[in-house]
Amino acid sequence: MNIELETQQQELAAAIRGQVRRLPVHSSGWEVLNNLGFIDLLTDEAAVGFGQIEWCLLFEELGAGVRDTTTTERVRTFIDVYCSPNGKADKSARRALRDWAEASPAEPLLACRSADLAADGGAVWSTQHSVVASVAALPSVALDANQDQRVTDRELLVRAAYAIGIARRSLEIGHQRAVEREVGGRRLLEQQSTAHRLARGAVTTAAARLEVWEAAWWEDTRGPAGYRTSSAAAAAVSAAVACTHESVQIFGAAGTSDGEVVRLYRAAYDVTERCGPPSLLWHAAASRQRPVNESGADTCWAS
Amino acid sequence: MRFDLNPEQADLVAELDRALDAAPPSADSRELFALLGDRRLLAVHYPTEYGGRNLSAAHQAAIAERLGERGLPDEVHLVTVQGVGCTIAAYGTPYQRVTYLPQIAAGRLFASLLLSEVGAGSDLTGIQTTATPDGTGWRISGEKCWNLRADWSGIGLCSARTRTTGNRYDGVTQFLVDLHAPGVSLFPVPRAMGEPYFSVVLDDVRVGPDAIVGALHAGMSLMMTAIGYERAGFDYLSRARSWLGVAQEEIGKLAEPVQSELGWQVVRLERSVASARAMAFHAANTARDLRMDEVACAYSKLACGNVAQAVARWAGQELLPRLGARADGPNASLLRAAVAEAPELSISGGAFELQLDLIANEPSIGYAVR
Numbered sequence: 001m002n003i004e005l006e007t008q009q010q011e012l013a014a015a016i017r018g019q020v021r022r023l024p025v026h027s028s029g030w031e032v033l034n035n036l037g038f039i040d041l042l043t044d045e046a047a048v049g050f051g052q053i054e055w056c057l058l059f060e061e062l063g064a065g066v067r068d069t070t071t072t073e074r075v076r077t078f079i080d081v082y083c084s085p086n087g088k089a090d091k092s093a094r095r096a097l098r099d100w101a102e103a104s105p106a107e108p109l110l111a112c113r114s115a116d117l118a119a120d121g122g123a124v125w126s127t128q129h130s131v132v133a134s135v136a137a138l139p140s141v142a143l144d145a146n147q148d149q150r151v152t153d154r155e156l157l158v159r160a161a162y163a164i165g166i167a168r169r170s171l172e173i174g175h176q177r178a179v180e181r182e183v184g185g186r187r188l189l190e191q192q193s194t195a196h197r198l199a200r201g202a203v204t205t206a207a208a209r210l211e212v213w214e215a216a217w218w219e220d221t222r223g224p225a226g227y228r229t230s231s232a233a234a235a236a237v238s239a240a241v242a243c244t245h246e247s248v249q250i251f252g253a254a255g256t257s258d259g260e261v262v263r264l265y266r267a268a269y270d271v272t273e274r275c276g277p278p279s280l281l282w283h284a285a286a287s288r289q290r291p292v293n294e295s296g297a298d299t300c301w302a303s
Numbered sequence: 304m305r306f307d308l309n310p311e312q313a314d315l316v317a318e319l320d321r322a323l324d325a326a327p328p329s330a331d332s333r334e335l336f337a338l339l340g341d342r343r344l345l346a347v348h349y350p351t352e353y354g355g356r357n358l359s360a361a362h363q364a365a366i367a368e369r370l371g372e373r374g375l376p377d378e379v380h381l382v383t384v385q386g387v388g389c390t391i392a393a394y395g396t397p398y399q400r401v402t403y404l405p406q407i408a409a410g411r412l413f414a415s416l417l418l419s420e421v422g423a424g425s426d427l428t429g430i431q432t433t434a435t436p437d438g439t440g441w442r443i444s445g446e447k448c449w450n451l452r453a454d455w456s457g458i459g460l461c462s463a464r465t466r467t468t469g470n471r472y473d474g475v476t477q478f479l480v481d482l483h484a485p486g487v488s489l490f491p492v493p494r495a496m497g498e499p500y501f502s503v504v505l506d507d508v509r510v511g512p513d514a515i516v517g518a519l520h521a522g523m524s525l526m527m528t529a530i531g532y533e534r535a536g537f538d539y540l541s542r543a544r545s546w547l548g549v550a551q552e553e554i555g556k557l558a559e560p561v562q563s564e565l566g567w568q569v570v571r572l573e574r575s576v577a578s579a580r581a582m583a584f585h586a587a588n589t590a591r592d593l594r595m596d597e598v599a600c601a602y603s604k605l606a607c608g609n610v611a612q613a614v615a616r617w618a619g620q621e622l623l624p625r626l627g628a629r630a631d632g633p634n635a636s637l638l639r640a641a642v643a644e645a646p647e648l649s650i651s652g653g654a655f656e657l658q659l660d661l662i663a664n665e666p667s668i669g670y671a672v673r
Contacts (some may be wrong), residue, residue: 001308001361001584003672009304053304151523156562168669175668192656195663203605206672214306214577221305231574270597279567286566 003210005057009197013057025263029067030075033058039101042079043094052154056161056218063240064166064172066260066267069158074109076158081141082110082150094130096134097128103132113148114119114140118201123148131301146224151262154219155230156275160212160236162269170247170264174198177250199208201243227289234281240268253262306581310385312365313359317371319344333410333455338409346384348593349392354408356459360590360614364537364583372543376498378538379452383407387414387460390529390536391479393646394517399479403458417447417461417480418526424449424654427462427526428471432505434463434478440511441465446539449651453489453501456482464527465519476635477529478521479503479515479580491493496643527597530653535608536579539648543576543611546641549634552616553626556616568621572614577642579606582672598665601658602672608648617647 005013019032031037042051055076062069075097075280082093100109122144130136141200145149149281157175175198178188187196211232215225244265248255275281308316321344326335338344340354348363351356356362363384371377388407391399406412423429432445442462453459459480466474480487486508491499517525548570555564586603589596619642626635649655662668 001312001365001581001587002305002588003581004588006306018544057654058367095595103620171668175663178663189663192660196656198668199659199662201604203609203670204600205669206582207575209604209672210573210578210581213304214581217304217306227570228574231570235574267520282571286570289566289570 003213004193007055009057012054012076015063016058020061020067023258025066027067027072029062029065029069030071031074032062032065032067035100037193039098041100042075043101051220053155053156053213053220055158056164056216057210059158060165060168063162063267063271064169066166066169066263068103069275071108071164073155073158074111077151077155078109078111080154081143082127082138092134093138096138099134100130100132106130110135121145149242150224152294153215153225156233157212157215157219157229159271159275160233161206162237163217163233163240163275164205164209164212166264166267166271166287167208167236167243168203170240170243170261170268171198171201171205173260173264174201174243174247174250184202188250195248197246201246204242205239208232209237211235227285230281230285230288232286233275234278235282236270237272237275238278245267308365311358312362314363315344315347316365316369318342318626319366320373323373332379333413335375336410338410340408343408345380345410346388346404346408348410348660349388349404351639353392353404355536357545358590360593361587362533368580372544373539374545375454377541379413379455381458381538382416382451383412383414385414386529387458390460390477390516390525393528393593393665394525396513396516398513399516400559403479410662412445412457413455414454415450415453415456415459415482415501415503416529417450417459419449420446421448424650426524428475430462430464430475430671432461432463432508435463435475437509440509441478441514443480443508443510447499448492448502450501450503452498453503454491455643456481458507459503460516460529462522463540467508472523475522475526476519477516477525478510479516479578480508480510480514484508484510495647496640507594517523529595534597534603534604534653535583535595536600538585539607539611540576540580540603540641541650542641542644543579543607544612544615546611546638547572547576549637550614550622553629553634553638554621555631557595557625565621565625568617572610572617574589575606575610575613579603579610583605583607593599598661598670599672601661605655605658605662609649612645615641618642 015036019036021112023032073276078097083090110130111125111127117126122142125141127135127138178194178198181188215232217229218225218228247261248265251261322339322344323335325508326338343354344366345355347366349357351357352587367377384407386483388404391403418427420430434441443461447464452542459482461478461480462475463478464474465476468474474598486506488504490502492502493499545666551569554562582603586595586599589599595614618638623638624634629635
């Protein structure tokens with residue numbers, strides 16, 4: 001067992017983090033990634049090695065920068081549905097993705113579930129309404145119910161990673177404030193009420209991040225992460241909400257007007273709306289876990 | 304990145320299981336430790352010449368985890384092999400290493416960390432135990448408290464004040480004390496659950512010059528290191544896992560609506576245990592020359608302790624009141640014992656407040672697990 005990131009993963013996160021800091025706050029997540037030549041990575045053969053862990057690292061950084069990820073999420077889902085490594089549509093889909101990126105931001109990347117249902121209750125994905133010809137020409141993809149659930153889970157997983165970024169950044173700015181701010185001649189950080197507020201947030205965030213990473217690792221190496229994803233999302237949004245509240249408290253009155261503190265605070269609730277309430281997510285995790293455990297095929301111990 | 308044991312670690316755990324499965328059913332814990340020691344399975348991260356296998360701390364963590372799962376008193380193993388043994392391995396003299404480490408690795412010698420005193424728990428600079436020069440050796444007097452299973456121990460790593468200056472951090476020295484020497488007395492102190500703590504009274508106990516571990520008068524940092532070795536939280540993790548396992552067994556016997564009602568709470572705890580486990584292994588993976596990163600250990604200890612406490616609290620509040628006729632059964636007794644023990648998990652082996660301070664003061668918060 002080893003949760004160390006590989007060098008390439010660390011470099012990926014560092015590159016995005018740097019770009020997030022360089023670009024103005026209104027730049028979207030996709031603009032951040034485009035500036036790094038990200039489309040080349042995604043449309044290249046190397047993209048095959050770009051797994052859920054990498055997506056989660058990427059979304060954590062975008063979350064820390066509170067960047068809009070509408071387009072990035074669509075690109076990720078498009079790749080999930082159309083560019084499976086051995087899928088027939090893989091090459092043409094990657095070419096279409098590049099065409100879209102060159103036309104961007106003329107239109108959002110249009111790939112969505114059509115009104116038609118697959119025979120077994122799954123979904124048919126379609127790009128027919130895209131104005132980018134090569135995208136519109138892609139054949140529809142029918143996913144069975146399990147495959148479609150997996151697409152949904154992966155969407156949830158990167159949103160959870162985004163929430164981790166919000167939690168982490170809230171701690172970082174809270175920590176910086178506690179280091180710089182003096183009250184009664186002592187730094188805030190020297191006071192346990194503040195220091196422990198930050199430390200508890202750090203432990204909560206680290207634990208939630210590991211849930212997200214484990215679900216991503218499961219997706220990359222084992223198969224559907226299933227209930228782990230629902231639970232990870234619940235833990236992540238809980239961490240985001242908790243840490244942004246702590247950040248406001250540490251900033252005091254300034255926390256109600258400081259641009260970044262407020263942005264993060266709002267983003268925590270926004271990502272909660274997109275992921276769902278933690279209580280429902282945990283209930284979903286429980287209902288998804290039980291059949292798995294009853295079959296004896298799976299337990300919580302990944303050993 | 305991987306969230307399971309690597310093949311080598313899994314093989315090691317399987318080897319440990321085979322050894323324990325082959326042991327006579329009547330063997331007690333100390334006999335089992337000796338049996339594992341004979342197979343070099345107790346301290347696999349020690350150098351080969353001292354009875355280990357020269358493997359990593361993460362391999363040792365896999366062993367420690369399994370010992371707890373198999374019901375062996377893993378806290379004794381942690382204090383002996385990690386707390387005292389690793390301190391000797393890292394800071395001891397060649398004589399001390401040769402004398403003690405092979406015995407520890409063989410499961411023939413247990414050890415205690417004699418650091419805390421009634422007035423010096425979280426603040427270890429407040430120790431009152433003294434060591435005064437006596438010819439070439441020293442005479443130690445004082446009282447050490449909160450030592451689990453000290454009655455098993457042959458030696459103790461004991462902190463004593465060897466000089467008094469204006470600096471509270473100066474003048475503390477670490478000694479290896481023979482706990483069967485004249486002047487050593489043990490007094491059991493009952494606790495909320497389980498084995499009693501022992502108060503170890505040292506009355507003019509003579510030790511030789513070769514008893515000093517590390518530098519004279521400069522043992523304060525060594526004391527923190529010694530605690531750090533046992534701080535990754537694996538003992539708490541094994542409690543969390545076994546308590547949750549027992550709870551799940553009981554939930555399985557409840558009516559379906561109640562099972563559904565409790566299901567999401569169990570999943571939440573289950574996933575928290577999994578995260579704590581990953582953090583504990585992460586702390587073990589930071590080890591270099593047997594020394595683990597103290598901030599990573601702080602994260603691990605907090606995560607493991609928090610989740611063990613959460614499981615106990617949840618069992619006490621949500622599960623035990625629902626057990627009805629089975630409230631007197633063995634599982635319920637075990638969960639009540641968990642409830643009784645839970646509070647001390649955030650106090651023993653370095654109070655949570657100390658771990659929180661460590662995390663809050665790292666230059667980039669959250670870096671340790673990222």
